Amino acid sequence: MINDLWYKNAVVYCLSVETFMDANGDGVGDFQGLQRRLDYLSGLGVNAIWLMPFQASPGLDDGYDVSDYYNIDPRYGTLGDFVEFTHSAKQRGIRVLIDLVVNHTSDQHPWFKQACADKSSRYRDWYVWSEKKPENADEGMVFPGVQKTTWTRDEKSGEYYFHRFFKFQPDLNTGNPYVQAEILKIMGFWIQLGVSGFRMDAVPFVIAEKGADVKASKPQFDLLRRFREFLQWRKGDSIILAEANVVPKENLQYFGDDGDRMQMMFNFHVNQALFYALASADTRPLAKAMNETRERPQTGQWGIFLRNHDELDLGRLTEKQRQAVFSAFGPDKDMQLYDRGIRRRLAPMLGGDPRRLKLAYSLMYSLPGTPVLRYGDEIGMGDDLALEERNCARTPMQWSTEPHGGFTKAEKPVLPVINEGPYGFEHVNVAAQRRDPESMLNWTERMIRMRKEAPEIGWGTFSVLDCGDTGVLAMRYDWRNNAVVIIHNLHDKPVEITFDPGVGDSGHVLIDIADGGDSTADEKGRHNMVLEPFGYRWYRAGGLDYLLKRSDI
Template identity: 50%
Template sequence: MRELWYKNAVFYSLDVETFMDSNGDGIGDFRGLTHCLDYLTALGVNCLWLLPFYPSPNRDNGYDVMDYYNVDPRLGTLGDFVEFMHAAHERGIRVLIDLVVNHTSEQHPWFQEARSNKDSKYRDYYIWADEAPPDEEVKTIFPDVESNMWHYDEKAGAYYLHRFYREQPDLNSANPEVREEILKIMGFWLELGVSGFRIDAAPYLLEPIGVDADLEELKHFMTEMQEFMASRRTDAVLLAEANVSADELSPYFGNGDRMHLLFNFLLNQYKFIAFARQDQEPLLEVLKLLPEIPYNCQWLNFVRHHDELTLDCIEDEQREEIFRAFAPEENMQIYGRGVRRRLPPMVGGDRRQLEMIYSLSFCLPGAPLLRYGEEIGMGDDLSLEGRDSVRTPMQWSDSPNGGFSSAPAEKLPHPVIDDDKYGYHKINVTVQQRDPNSLLNWMERLIRTRRQCPELGAGQYTVLQTDEPAVFAHRFDWGDRAVLLMHNLANKPCSVTLKSETNEHLTDLFSDRSYEPINGHTKTIPLEAFGYRWFRVNQ
C-alpha cells in the first residue's frame, strides 16, 4: 500500500437517490451528485461512502441487489458513474461503495435460477431446508417486521434462509463459488476507480446458518479479499460493518491483513451513555474495552448514519438511560434496540451540545464520518416508517423541495422535511453559507482543523485525569507533535485542573468560544457548559 491515506481522511456518507436530482424526475442521480462535488470539496471531506446504487426493487433502501454490475437506471448509467468518478478524482476525493454480499434480492438471476432448478449450481449459492427448522435463538435483523428467518418458496419446494427481509435470501458464503463471485464483483468496480468497499453486515457473511462451514476458512476469506484488492489497486481499503462485542472485534483486523477500517459501534454506544449522564466514565470504560489494532488499521467514528442509532451492545438499563434522554417517546425508538432520530432533534436543537458532540467525535481515536445533512443540522421525519425517518432528501435551499428536485413533491423518494424547526425553509445550505455563524461554517472549521492535526489519526492517545467527572481530556502524541483536547459533557461551566506534572505550553487551536490564553505554568483550564478546547502542545 502506497500510503495510509484513510488514517486521517474525513469521510462523508450519502445516498445518491436523496442527494441531488439533475433531471427533474424526483430521484437523485449521479449527474446531480457530480454537480455537488465542489460543495463537498469546499466542506473539506476527501472520501465519499456511497450507499448501494445497484439495480434493486428497493425493498430495503437498495440493499436488495438484483445486479452487482450496473447502476440503477433511476440514478443514471454506468457512463454517468464513470464521469462522476473522474470528477471526484480531479478534486482529490476518493470513493468507497457498498459491497452487499450477505444476501441478494429475490429477483436476482442467481436466486431465480436457484428456485427453478435444483440441479443448478446456483442452488448452492443460497441456504435451503426441506422442513421448517426449529425456532432459532438468532433473530431476524428486523424483528418487528419479520418474525422468522426461514421462508417457504413454492417454486423451490423448500425453505430458504433470510436474516433480513424475506425478499433478501442469504447467500451461502461457505460455498467457494460464491466467494469467487464476490472477488469478481470487487474487481469490476476497482477497474472503474473506486478506492475500496464498505462490507455490509460483515458478521453474517462470516457466520452462515444452516450449512456446515469452516469458520477459520471464512475468516481467512477476509485476508483473500484484501490480497485480491491489493493486486488490483494498492491503496484501496476495506471498511467493515461489524456491530459486535469488544472480544469479537480483533478477528476483523487480523494482523492488519483483513479489514483496514471498522465502524466503531461500541464507542458510539458508550458515547451516548456519557452524553445522557453528562459524565466521562462511560468513555473511560469503552476505551479500555476496545482492542489494540494493527498500525495499518483504523477505527471509523460517527455520530449518526443511515440506519438507527443502534444500542444493542450495551445493557438494558444503559439503553433505557439513552431512551429517556434522547428518545423518550415510543415512536422515536425502533426494534427495541435503537433510536430513529437525527442528532439535532435528540438534543432539542441545542447548538452548544451539537458542537460538543461533533467536536468530540472528530478527535477520538480513529477517522471521522459525517452523514449527509449533518453539516447543516438536518432533522428527521418521524411520520415516515422505520429507518426512513432519517433518510429524507438533502436540503439545499428554500426553493420547492429544498432545492433537491424540481419534480412534483409526490415523486420524491421521501418528503422533504417541512416543519417549523427543521424544515427546508429554515435549514438549508444556501442560508447557512451566507451566515458566518452557521453550523455549516462551524463544521467547515472543524473539518479544516481536524485535517491540520494528523496526530489525531496516526498518533498514540493518552487519557488524562481531571478533577471534573464531566470533563473528558486526552492527548495524542506523534513524533515531535502533540495535541491536547478537552470536552465538558455537562450543561454547566467549570474549571478543570489536569492531574499532570507537565509544564508544556498550550495554544488554542479550536474551541467553543474565545478563552484567555493558557499560561505555560497554569494547569487550571476554564470550560463553558458543553464547552470544548483543542490545544497544540508546545514543548
Template identity: 50%
Template sequence: MKKSALFIVSALVLVAIVLFIFQHQRKEITEEKINKEQVVSPDSTDELWYKKSIIYTLDVEVFKDSDHDGTCDFKGLISRLGYIDSLGADAIWLSPFQPTPNKDDGYDVSDYYQVDKRLGTLDDFTAFMQRAKALKMKVIMDLVVNHTSDQHPWFKEARSNKNSPYRPWYVWSKELPENYNVGMVFPGVQKTIWSYDSVANEFYYHRFYSFQPDLNSQYKPVRKEIKKIIKFWMDRGINGFRLDGVPFFIEIPQKTGEKFEHQYEMLTDMRHYVNSLDKDAIILGEANVLPDENKDFFGEHGDGMHMMFNFFVNQHLFYALATGKTDPLINALERTKEIPKNAEWGQFLRNHDEVDLGRLSEKEREEVYKKFGPEKNMQLYDRGIRRRLAPMMNNNKKQLQLAYSVLFSLPSTPVMRYGDELGMGDDLRLKERLSVRTPMQWNNTKNAGFTNNDKPVLPVINTGAFRYANINVSDEQADSSSFLNWTVKMVKLRKKCPEISFGQWDILDTGSEGILAIHYQWNNQHVITLHNFTEQKQEVTIRDKSLDNKTLRDMITAEYIQHSRDRQTVSLEGYGYKWFRVQ
C-alpha cells in the first residue's frame, strides 16, 4: 500500500516537472519567434490594417449639425464623410456618443446601449456605419467602462438599496479611506477619489470626478456586462475600441496607498473576446505609462492590447519642439521601440485632452511651459497645456509643418485631431479641456457653417487670428498653399512608405543635437527621414554603410542625391525636413 502511494506521488511529481519544463520551453520558443519575426511579412499587412492607417478623431457633438438645433449629429457627420475621406484618413475614432448628463463631455455615460438623442438615433448610427463602410473606413469608438455617470440606473439602484444586485458593481467603504485625497486624475480641480453618498450612507470610489463612480471591474457580472456592450456595438459594425483610462480600469482599488495592483489578464481576456467576434477588430488603449510597463499592456506575447497611445514619446516630442533638443526624444523612441510585431503605437500631436507633460522633469516641463503655455490659464492639472497646436506655435507655418512631418514619419500610426489639419485655434475662456473642443470650422458663414442655430452647443472661435473667417475648410480647400492642402499631400506621402508602418528602424547619428534622422527598412526597400527642430539652417551628415554608393531620391522634390562611400551631407533649412527613398 505504501509503495503504491509512493509510486503515485512520484508519478505526479514527475508529471508536474514535465509540464513545467514544457511550459517554460514553450514560452521561450514563443518569445524567440516574436523576436525573430519583428518585421511584418508582405502577406500579413491586410490583417494588420491598423499599422498602415491614418486615424482621424472627432466628437460628433461639434462636427456638423444637420437639423440646426445647435448640436451636431450623425446625419451631419454622414454629410462630411467625403471630406474625411479626401484627407486620406481611413479610420475614424469617435468620442463618446451615448446618452450622458454631459458633465464631462460625454465621458460620463448613463446608457451604454443607445445613442444620445441630441446626436440622433441608432438608425442614424447604422446609416453612418454603412456609409463609412462604403468608403472603406474603419470606425473605432470610445469604450468608457472604468466608470459610469452617477445618473446611470445601475448606480442609482446601487446607492438606494444595499441588497441590490448592482451594489457590488461599484466600490464602497463604510469609513472614509485614508487615501481619499491622493491619486486624483485631475489634480488641482478634483479634490478626492472617495466621496460620501448620503443615500447609500457610504463612501464610493471614483478615480475621476465625483459624478463618475468607478465600476468594480473585478466583479464577474460587471465583466460580463462589458462584453455585452462590446458585442452590441460590434454587431452594428464597429471595428474596434479606444479603451479609456486603461490603468484605472484594470486596477484593484484599495483603501490605503496610491498605486494599486493591475490585472493585466483583463486586457488579454478582452482582446480574445473582441477578436472572437471579429478577427480584425482592435483595442486602442489610453495608458500613459512608463516604457518598462509597455509589455504588461501589450502582452508579453502580443496578446494584450493591439495598440496604445505613445504618451512617452509625445511628451518628449513637445520638449524637442519647444527647445530644439532632440536627444531626449531619441531616447524616448529607443525606450519604446521593442514591442510585439503585431502591436502598434498610436502617435499624436494633439488630442481632446491637455498636452500631458507629467513624464518630463520639472525643469523640462518649465521649458515647454515657457515656450508653448507661458500664461497660467494655458496650463492645467499641474502637468499640462490646454491649447491647440497652431496657437502654441504662434501660427508659425514652418514649425507646424515640421511637427506634422515628424508625426507622419514616426514608427507608429498617426492620429489626427479634427481641425488640426486646418490649424484651428482654441478658446481659453472655456472650462478646462473644453478649450480645445470647439466646433469644426467649415466656412465663413454663420457659426463657421457647423450650425445655423443662435445657441451652438459650444461657442465657435470668432475673434483673433484663428477666427473662423480666417481658418475654415472652404477657404483652405481653394488655396493650394494652405495648411490643409499641405497636410493632404503629407498623408499621401506617408501612405507611400510601408517601410514606416511595417519595417525595422534605426536612429542615424548625424552629430547634431537638433536633428532627428530615422532609417527604415522593409521588404528590401529603404526610407530615410530627416527633421531639423531648430530655427537655424543645418548641414546634416548621414552616416550609414548600408547606403554606400546608393542614390537618395527626395520624395517631395523628386531630386536625386548620390550617397558617397562614407557619408552624405544634406542641407536643411530651419524647421526643415526631408524624406528620401533609397534606390
C-alpha cells in the first residue's frame, strides 16, 4: 500500500477566483488578488485549493461554458498570473486543483462555430447532431423548470445539436477518439502549468454514450482509465476528483475495481443523508449511507462536503425525507431550485446558530473521507436570495469592514457583497473574527489542525457504535493500532448516553482532543456521558502516547 497519498488526509478549500479578491480594482476577483491571500489560506491549514472555472468564457453559466480551454478569462489575469499563483501556492505547500469542464463547450467556442458553419469541418463530429428533433428531446434536462429541451436547432446547418445542459452549452461527442485526445491535451497543458489535478465536472455525462439513436446510454468507463493513465504518466501524484452523483452500487465502477480510474469522488449519498440527519435528529439513514458507500479501493477516497457552489441536491432522499429537509432548511419557494434542492448557504440554513454550525462542520471533518470546505464557510457567510438561481450563494468573500467587505476598491463589484442584516460584511468578516478567539474562523483553524492530526479518519476503517440513542452518532476509526472515537448529538436538548468503544483495555480512557474533558470507563468498560444540545466530542483511545504505539503497516 502506498503510504503517502496526499489526498487521503487532506483538507480541500473550494473558491471562485471571480469573487475571492480583486487586486486591480475593476470589481472582479483575479489571480493577483488570490495570490495575495495565499498566506491566509496557508494559515487556515488547507492542503489544496479547488478553483471553480476560470478559463475563457462568455460567462453565461459562471464559467461552465468554456470558449478556450488553453487560456484564462482576461478579467482574471493572464497565464503568467496563473503560473505565479501556482508557484506561490507550491511554496506554501498548497496544491491546486482546477475544474475540468469537458462534457460540453460554449456555443461561442471556435470548434462549435466551425462545426455549425461547415458540415465537412473536422469539428462537426466533435459534437452530437440529428437531422430531426429526437422524440426524447424534452427529457433528461439538468435544469428542469429553467431548461426546456436537450436538442436545439442550429439555424446555419439546419440540424439539431445535443446539449445536456443549457442550449448555449453544446455537448462534446466524448466517444470520438479525437475529442478524447484533445481532453488529454487540455489536462496535460494545465498539469504543465503547476496544477495537481482536476475536479471533473458532470462525469456520468462525460462518459455517457450520446446520440439521437441512443435509447439506453451505456457508460464508457474505460475513458476514466485513459484519463487516469495519462495523468499518472505526466504527474504521478496528480488526481481527479469526480463529480458523479450516482447510486452506491455504481461507485466502484467510477473508482475502478483495482483503483485504476478516479482517485476521489464526492459522496453525494452521505451528503443528502447528513442533511436529513441535521433536520430530523435521526442518524440511522446517515449510518446506512456510510455503510452503503463503505466499499472502495485502498487508493480511493470520498470527498465529504456540506454545501458547494450548486444547490443542495436532495434527489436521492425519499419524498418524506426530502420534505423534512425542505421544511427545516428551505421552506420558502425562493430558497429552492430546480424542484430538487436548496440554494442557500449553510449558516442561514441553520439559523445562524453557532452550536449547530459547529456540529455540522465537526461532522463534515469526521465522516469517512477528505473534507471539502467552501470559501466563506469558515466565517459563516450568508446568502442573498435576491440574486438569481445559484448566484445567491456565490457572493464575494467578506474580508473586513472596508467598503464591499474589503473585496474590491471598485464602486460596483461583479456580484453585490452582502451588506445588510446579520450576515452583512460589517458583522461577518475575516478581520473581526481573527481578533476573536471564540470565532468561527479560529474554531475552523483548530478543527482543521485536529482533523489532520487524526489520519485514522482519512486512512482507517470505521465502525458505528451503539449508544442507545438514534439522535446521537458515535463512531470509531481504526488505523495502524490507533483509534479515535467521535460523537455527535444532533438533538436540540441534552442527552445522556452509554457506550462501549470496542477496543478492549485501550478504550478504558478516552482522551479529549477537542474542547471537553477526558472520559473513564466503568468496571464493565462502558463510558457514560452527558452531551449538551448539538454537542460533539473527539476522543483518542488509550492515551497521548498513541504515536509510540502506531504500527508501520
